[in-house]
Amino acid sequence: ITTEADLLNKVALPVLREEGIKPLQTAILDAPANDLTAQNNAVKVIAEKFRSSGVNQVLIVGSGGITWGNGVESTEYRPQLLFVDKAAMEAWVQDKGGHDLSILKGAEGMSLDMPAEDVYHYPGMQRCYRIQAAAGYRTPDPATLPAKDVSKVAAANTACGDVALLKAILEGAGRNLNYGTLEQAGEHLGKITLPGSPHPYHYGPPPATDGNPVPNVYEWNAGRKQFVLASKD
Secondary structure, three states: OEOOHHHHHHHHHHHHHHOOOOOOOOOEOOOOOOOHHHHHHHHHHHHHHHHHOOOOEEEEOOOOHHHHHHHHOOOOOOOEEEEOOOHHHHHHHOOOOOOOHHHHOOOEEEEOOOOHHHHOOOHHHHHHHHHHHHOOOOOOOHHHOOHHHHHHHHHHHHHHHHHHHHHHHHHHHOOOOOHHHHHHHHHOOEEEOOOOOOOOEEEOOOOHHHOOOOOEEEEEEOOOOEEEEOOOO
């Protein structure tokens, strides 16, 4: 389910076909973005179509998560939800108006980002923290901070990864530094592990200039009312 037809037809469905997966049903939420009632009614129609077809897993791509949550929470339909990007549903969960979080039972979601508390003790990150400390900034353990201050650690983590990547590209570019040598170095960087990532990146010519990052999988934890990094066991 998605709000974008091209995302469904040109991205999601081809990938599913490559994996040998044939969806029982697909849907596009095309109700006006400024009409909450119409959106909720559209979701209920889609949910009933899914339910009557025996759909027990719903893959949500794009920005359809919040719309799905708003529309389906007043129904009894509770399939397992799979989010290509969990960020939108995290905002929905934290909505001060409150929601029926039972729709997230068994849900899983992906993200390219890692929470600060998940990567704080990684050896590569700790080495970076020591460099920052030598420059006068000490990064606290995010587990000891109130939620409003965790972003300070996240900023340090981002800097660690970005500087490590820049260093690798500059070393690859050599002494003759210009736009051309930088581009060539980036496109021939190959496999590299950056601080804060459990998976290596693989940089190459387009479309691999983003390093082909591996998404991190998170599971909904009802007790903690949040998505937590899935166990690798």
